[in-house]
Amino acid sequence: xxxxxxxxxxxxxxxxxxxxxxxxxxxxxxxxxxxxxxxxxxxxxxxxxxxxxxxxxxxxxxxxxxxxxxxxxxxxxxxxxxxxxxxxxxxxxxxxxxxxxxxxxxxxxxxxxxxxxxxxxxxxxxxxxxxxxxxxxxxxxxxxxxxxxxxxxxxxxxxxxxxxxxxxxxxxxxxxxxxxxxxxxxxxxxxxxxxxxxxxxxxxxxxxxxxxxxxxxxxxxxxxxxxxxxxxxxxxxxxxxxxxxxxxxxxxxxxxxxxxxxxxxxxxxxxxxxxxxxxxxxxxxxxxxxxxxxxxxxxxxxxxxxxxxxxxxxxxxxxxxxxxxxxxxxxxxxxxxxxxxxxxxxxxxxxxxxxxxxxxxxxxxxxxxxxxxxxxxxxxxxxxxxxxxxxxxxxxxxxxxxxxxxxxxxxxxxxxxxxxxxxxxxxxxxxxxxxxxxxxxxx
Numbered sequence: 001x002x003x004x005x006x007x008x009x010x011x012x013x014x015x016x017x018x019x020x021x022x023x024x025x026x027x028x029x030x031x032x033x034x035x036x037x038x039x040x041x042x043x044x045x046x047x048x049x050x051x052x053x054x055x056x057x058x059x060x061x062x063x064x065x066x067x068x069x070x071x072x073x074x075x076x077x078x079x080x081x082x083x084x085x086x087x088x089x090x091x092x093x094x095x096x097x098x099x100x101x102x103x104x105x106x107x108x109x110x111x112x113x114x115x116x117x118x119x120x121x122x123x124x125x126x127x128x129x130x131x132x133x134x135x136x137x138x139x140x141x142x143x144x145x146x147x148x149x150x151x152x153x154x155x156x157x158x159x160x161x162x163x164x165x166x167x168x169x170x171x172x173x174x175x176x177x178x179x180x181x182x183x184x185x186x187x188x189x190x191x192x193x194x195x196x197x198x199x200x201x202x203x204x205x206x207x208x209x210x211x212x213x214x215x216x217x218x219x220x221x222x223x224x225x226x227x228x229x230x231x232x233x234x235x236x237x238x239x240x241x242x243x244x245x246x247x248x249x250x251x252x253x254x255x256x257x258x259x260x261x262x263x264x265x266x267x268x269x270x271x272x273x274x275x276x277x278x279x280x281x282x283x284x285x286x287x288x289x290x291x292x293x294x295x296x297x298x299x300x301x302x303x304x305x306x307x308x309x310x311x312x313x314x315x316x317x318x319x320x321x322x323x324x325x326x327x328x329x330x331x332x333x334x335x336x337x338x339x340x341x342x343x344x345x346x347x348x349x350x351x352x353x354x355x356x357x358x359x360x361x362x363x364x365x366x367x368x369x370x371x372x373x374x375x376x377x378x379x380x381x382x383x384x385x386x387x388x389x390x391x392x393x394x395x396x397x398x399x400x401x402x403x404x405x406x407x408x409x410x411x412x413x414x415x416x417x418x419x420x421x422x423x424x425x426x427x428x429x430x431x432x433x434x435x436x437x438x439x440x441x442x443x
Contacts, residue, residue, distance in 0.1 A: 003430070006042055010035070011439070033080030033142065041084050043427070048087050048101040055089060055100055066090040066097050073107065076143060078117040113145040113153075119417050121150050122157070126399075126406040127379065129387050151395075158398035164214045168233045172202035174367070175232075175257075176210055176241040177224075177248050180381055182217065185390040197384070197396070198224060200252075201408075202232065206365055212404040217393050221251035228252070241367060244269070244348065258358070259351035260366055266352050267297055273341040287341070290332060294325035296353050304355070304365045312360065319356045323349070379407055 012027070056063050065087070072083040086099040101107070108114070121144055124133035130147040138144035145153070179198035185191055195218040201210040213232065216224055228234060240257050242248045243265035253259055270291055274284045291297065295318045307315065326349035333342040355366040380403060384391070391399075405413040 004043070004046055006039065008039065036079040037082050040082055044084055044101065044105070047104065051100045051104045052087060052089060062092050063089050064092065069099065074112050075107070076113045076117060076145070078120070078141070081143060113149055115153070118145065118150070118153055121145060122154055122402070123406060123413075125150060125154065126403045127383060154402065155395065155398050158401045161401065164212070165231065167213060167231050170202075170233075171204060171236045172213075172232060173205040173236060173238045174203040174210065174241060175237050175239070175252065176201045177252055178243060179245060182384055182396065183390045184217075184393055184396070186392065191390065200224065200228060206367070212408055215397070215400050215404065217397060221247040225251045239354070239366060258354050260354040261348055261351040263297055263299070263352060266348050267291060270341065270344065273344045274338065276340050277338040279338065279341075287329065287332060290325070290329045294322055294329070296322040296356065304359065307359065309363070315356060315360055319353060319360070322353055322356070
């Protein structure tokens with residue numbers, strides 16, 4: 001590794017009065033783009049001279065200098081716009097002119113917006129539209145790629161980054177599955193109507209967090225099970241967490257796994273089933289009160305964490321009271337009047353109490369709800385349904401690849417960008433000195 005020394009002289013105008021620290025910082029911030037441009041173009045010029053010298057020395061009879069490009073190359077990076085006229089060499093053998101620095105620094109042939117400057121707008125586009133993302137970055141940084149450029153670069157990044165490959169080396173114990181409706185369109189905007197977007201997350205077990213292991217569009221749960229079987233060590237899975245959506249338990253629950261229904265969803269969806277059976281608000285009241293009185297729906301994560309071995313008799317009693325409460329609720333639901341609500345409770349009562357029976361067996365605390373994950377997914381759902389509105393299937397899949405990292409695994413999102421930075425050889429500052437001298441000092 002060689003060293004280079006740059007002599008940089010900066011001259012600032014200082015206001016006579018009223019200067020404060022914020023003005024000092026803001027002035028430096030506004031100057032930083034020009035300072036960086038000067039340093040970068042000077043380094044490029046030095047490297048260019050070195051590269052040209054090596055090429056000519058290699059074959060002096062073949063290569064000769066041929067001035068510079070007529071128009072400067074315009075490169076946009078995270079700290080501003082860089083203009084540089086590349087020096088040219090002529091190859092006497094072929095008669096062609098080329099720019100040695102372009103190949104040496106791997107300058108893009110057509111893309112003027114460099115990849116390293118895309119992290120900020122690409123991070124924002126996970127939450128807001130492409131247009132608003134570039135507008136906000138331009139407001140803060142003074143420039144941003146066009147929304148079409150950002151969209152194209154995101155598709156490229158997503159296609160070269162496959163987050164959900166073979167995960168058999170991870171001994172996942174918990175599996176969570178859910179889905180929602182999305183609106184699809186063809187590339188030219190033709191409306192394709194709604195389709196189901198589905199996803200799965202897995203965890204090594206409490207207290208390890210859930211992480212995305214796959215997402216699918218317009219794919220049935222049977223095919224999803226086949227995909228997960230190929231990529232996960234499915235035999236190590238012990239629990240399936242879900243909100244009870246159609247097809248999840250039937251296809252994803254293996255014989256050795258236990259289902260755990262979300263408590264929050266269990267309570268939330270019961271009124272909809274009653275309404276479907278013709279029970280309006282007043283008629284629903286006694287049934288909802290009976291459900292609310294069932295002990296399992298009054299449990300919280302904090303209460304579970306505070307349990308001690310001596311609480312075993314109390315939990316046994318609560319489990320028995322819960323079973324009795326569900327049986328009383330079933331007795332109150334006339335199967336002729338409320339067939340859907342009754343079937344719902346019959347399917348809910350066993351899976352919703354798995355966490356109690358498991359604590360009695362193993363004293364291990366299971367997640368009671370998927371609320372924390374639901375909160376994170378609400379960001380994704382809102383972005384898909386309220387901002388993007390309609391998506392092409394591939395465009396949505398590419399966006400999801402990066403969004404699941406940004407929203408659920410921020411450390412992995414950072415790794416994506418840090419990896420892209422670390423794998424490149426970089427210049428490294430080894431020393432810096434500063435001094436000052438007043439010119440035309442004002443007293």
